[in-house]
Amino acid sequence: MWTKLVPATALLATVSLTAYAGAPAGAAATSGGPIGGDRLGGRGLVVPDGVKAPPKTKATSFLIAEAETGQVLAAKNPHGRFLPASTLKTLTALTLIPKLEAGKTIKPSSNAVNQEGSAVGLSTKPIYKVHDLFRALMMSSGNDAAMALAEANGGLAKTMRDMNAEAKRLQANDTVAKTPSGLDKPGQSSSAYDLALIARAGLANPDFRRYISTKTAKFPAPKKFYEISNHNKLLWRYKGMVGVKNGWTSKALGSFVGAASRDGRTIIVTIMRHEGYFWEEVEKLLDWGFAARGKVTPVGQLVDPLPVQAEPVQQQATASQPPVSAPLLDSAAAKQTDTSRTVGMAVIGGGLFFGLVWLGFGIFRRRSRARS
Incomplete structure (x- = not known):
């Protein structure tokens, strides 16, 4: 009797039913406790002993960590699951950059061109290189670029499988991707902890780092180029800002993942479900992170990715050992x-x-x- 196997995508869909309104922190936990440490399993503020708490923020969830060591310096409801909005594009970029040739020419479909929400303004002309689309994705938050990249990767369904597999490899277990753009969809989720994991992995990729830190760039059009600019306001006003990505929808509210470097060290700040203008609050959280780095006992850890599984080696047939069946x-x-x-x-x-x-x-x- 053969046992019917349940596809991984079906399991992800089942898990995602609890992915709203900040599902219980620790939902991403293993049998040994929450990913990143026991102190990250609650909904409340987690701060090192003997230090002043980080500046207040209207965000429902946030996390401050050091990229190089992975040490979590402070957090609030870090494993709470929320709609990620366009911060999910960080996972899209991290997943697809190694899979797509940067110089390949792309002809977007009508479906890609007509995606709702923020867009860079694609046309159905074969005038775009893959690297143009990644700039549009991470600088202008183009939902049209997200779909065009997904199509170039073999289609939406394949890209969703790839993105969710990458999230699992990173141990970003609060994350369920349903769209490449972050547009709201039932079952989609991420967390402040997971966004920090994704950002940390992205910062180690030179192409990812270049896309998120570019302030302005020329973008192809059917007859001429036009200029696009990065939506991350802190690139222009915060010392050492590297980039990463902001997002907003009416259901998700404001979200942001950012990284800044000073004196050879990088601080990552992620916020989710913010009610309004968050840029000044993020600046203050980054300042607190730089001041606390190396001086406090961390409250948790950004875990390392799981090892990449090697492809199975197929047995080679020889003259002395022919294949069993033709x-x-x-x-x-x-x-x-x-x-x-x-x-x-x-x-x-x-x-x-x-x-x-x-x-x-x-x-x-x-x-x-x-x-x-």
């Missing part, structure tokens, strides 16, 4: 359906009877190996 027979057996088997049996003559027996033997041997 590749052609294996291929034919794999493609058969109940209907095709019935039709095939009806038309097979006596001379092919033993061929069918041999085919069945090959299928049995192949399935026996698969179950072992």
Whole structure:
């Protein structure tokens, strides 16, 4: 009797049912406790002992961490799950940058061009390079660019699988991606902790770092170029600001993940579900992080990504050890359906009877190996 396997995407969909309104912190926990440490499992403010708390913020959830060491310096409801809005584009970029050739020419579809929300203004002309679309994604928060990149990666469904697999590799277990743009969709979620994990991984990628730190760039148009600018206001006004990404929708409210470097050290600040203008608050949280770095006992840890799984090595056939079943027979057996088997049996003559027996033997041997 064969056991029916549940696809990973179905499991993600089941988990995502609790992904709203700050699901209980620690929902991303393993049997050993919350990811990043026990102190990160609550909803309240977590601050090192003996120091002044970080400046107040209207954000429902936030986290301050040092990128180099991964030390979490302070947090509030860090594993609370919320709609991420366009901060989810950080996961889109981190996932797709290694998969797409930067100089490849892209012709966006009508679906990509007509995405709702923020857009860079794509046309259905083959005038864009992949690197143009990543600039549009991370600088102008283009939802049209997000969909065009997803299509270039083999389609929306594949890109969603890739993004969720990347989140799992990072141990960003609060994150469920349903769109490449961050547009609100039931079941989509992330957390302040996860956004920090994604940002930390992105900062280690030179291409990602270049896209998020670019202030202005020329962008292709059907007849000429036009200039686009980065939506991250702190790139122009905060000392050492590297970038990352802001987001907003009416349901998600304001969200932001940012990183700044001073004296060879980088502080990451993430906020989620902010009710209004958050730029000054983020500046003060960054200042607090730089002042506390190296002087306080961390309250948690940004965990490292899981090892990349090696591709299974296929056994090579040799003259002394031929394959058990001919590749052609294996291929034919794999493609058969109940209907095709019935039709095939009806038309097979006596001379092919033993061929069918041999085919069945090959299928049995192949399935026996698969179950072992």
